[in-house]
Amino acid sequence: MADEREIRVGIIGAGGIAGAHAERYKRVPGARVVAVADVLPGRAQGFIDRYGLEGARAYGDYREMLRDDLEAVSICTFNAAHYEPTMAALEAGKHVLLEKPMAVRLSQGLDMVRAARRANRMLSIGFQSRYDPNVQQARRVVHSGGLGKVYYAETGGGRRKGIPGGTFVRKETAVGGAVLDIGCYSLDTALWIMGDPRPLAVSATTSDYFGKSPVYARQAWGGTMRPEDFDVEDFGVAFIRLEADAVLVFKISWAMHFDSLGHTFFLGTEGGLDLDQLRLYHDTYGLGAATDLPRRDSNWGDQFLRKIQAFVEAVRDGGPAPIPGERILHATAILDALYRSAAERAEVKVELPPV
Ligand SMILES: NC(=O)c1ccc[n+]([C@@H]2O[C@H](COP(=O)([O-])OP(=O)(O)OC[C@H]3O[C@@H](n4cnc5c(N)ncnc54)[C@H](O)[C@@H]3O)[C@@H](O)[C@H]2O)c1
Missing domain, CATH: 3.40.50.720 (NAD(P)-binding Rossmann-like Domain)
Structure with a gap:
């Protein structure tokens, strides 16, 4: 018992x-x-x-x-x-x-x-x-060496029209916008699957074209939200240099004239993995092949x-x-560097002091 x-x-x-x-x-x-x-x-x-x-x-x-x-x-x-x-x-x-x-x-x-x-x-x-069994399965594939050395990954996501309101769009309460609201999940998932590599440098940009647009505000919030109250980003992109010559590209948006910013995927020396499709690309017997991993039902x-x-x-x-918390410090260092880089319009180094 x-x-x-x-x-x-x-x-x-x-x-x-x-x-x-x-x-x-x-x-x-x-x-x-x-x-x-x-x-x-x-x-x-x-x-x-x-x-x-x-x-x-x-x-x-x-x-x-x-x-x-x-x-x-x-x-x-x-x-x-x-x-x-x-x-x-x-x-x-x-x-x-x-x-x-x-x-x-x-x-x-x-x-x-x-x-x-x-x-x-x-x-x-x-x-x-992290409790999504499909994410867990992808992590097992990467951790067991199924992709060899992972040298490149992309992650992120986006909505065509999905700027929230309330405390999420004001710096005073939310600190940041789309990057922190939805982007931090993609970042965490990718880093977790990759084995939490150490970040070295980040080059990023953010923008607020939609949150600041009176046209968008009128459509999205029925006129209840004023664009002048919006002071976070609705879009963010970062090129993240990781240890061992790996690169992670991160993209997120709350609003855009497009349906998707692409899949989360991992490229390794021995294979590739598309997390959204749960498809494993490999080279068995010299033949370029792909295998669909079994998908398990899972919801929020x-x-x-x-x-x-x-x-x-x-x-x-x-x-x-x-x-x-200590396993979230690399992601935190990336977020810190992402906003610094966007403000400076330049690549910034990530300094990670010992804990
Ligand atoms: N895990 C998830 O799926 C998920 C989903 C939504 C939000 N979140 C996160 O949860 C957090 C809260 O989001 P939310 O949508 O509930 O926001 P919210 O604005 O609806 O609620 C925040 C509450 O905190 C209160 N508050 C603020 N400062 C306080 C203080 N010093 N002492 C006591 N209360 C205080 C506010 O009055 C408010 O009631 C955010 O960090 C957000 O990123 C997580």
Whole structure:
């Protein structure tokens, strides 16, 4: 019989994604959301009522919540408010499940990882895409040497018309736009499949032609959003030099006059892999051949549930973190360099101090 010791969880930030956390915690045996904090008056209590979190206490200040009797927290604040609650939670001795992206400034990512080590607590990052069995299968192929040395990859994605609103389009809350909202998943997936290579340099560009367009704003938001309030990027591209002479090209967009920015794929000396099609290109008996890998059904909801389950299990078992913060530092360094490069309009070096 499995040990189902109760795991008492708090949620910081009671907005959109926090609801997905609350619903999944309710489905994990032994996990219980006992506290919710949000800076907006009444929001934490409204959230508790909406999700039927019986007995949970509402807080306006997460620092006060961290003094409550709980051992883990989900941090679901917008990107600009990831750092302080994470540091405070770790310093208060709580295990942390932090929503993506971990950080945009590398210095903040390093601080968080060091704080987790000092406190001997887990810092896990919310990339549920790692629980997609198709991504896991692709990773196994690459890790078992099926492609030989991977020297080039492309990743990213895009929407023809899909600029979100709310806190996502303002630098003050989101820090960045499409790159952080949807791009960071592709970046994480590609790096994870490639074995988390060290980044050396980044040359990037970003733009905001659609978010700033009155025509697009009128169409996309029914006139409720003003283009002058939009101050993040809706498009980003980066050429990322990695260790061992490998290159990753990253492309993402919230809006464009096109359907797709192309597939995620990997080129190796012994084979190639198209992640979207799950097609493996190889050269058997000197014949250029391709094999379709078996595709397994998977959806966002299942992956999200697995992310919450894995975190609760890790808290119960005393670790390790399912998606450790320190394994997200290369991606964080790339994001940091991407924005610097775009601002400087030049390639920038990635400096990665030891943790
Ligand atoms: N994993 C996923 O699939 C997924 C999906 C959507 C969003 N996200 C991530 O989740 C985070 C939140 O996104 P969202 O859509 O829920 O945003 P949101 O704006 O709907 O909610 C954020 C909430 O945090 C609160 N908040 C901000 N600062 C706070 C503070 N200091 N203390 C307490 N509360 C504070 C806000 O008042 C708001 O209620 C973002 O980082 C986003 O990238 C992840």
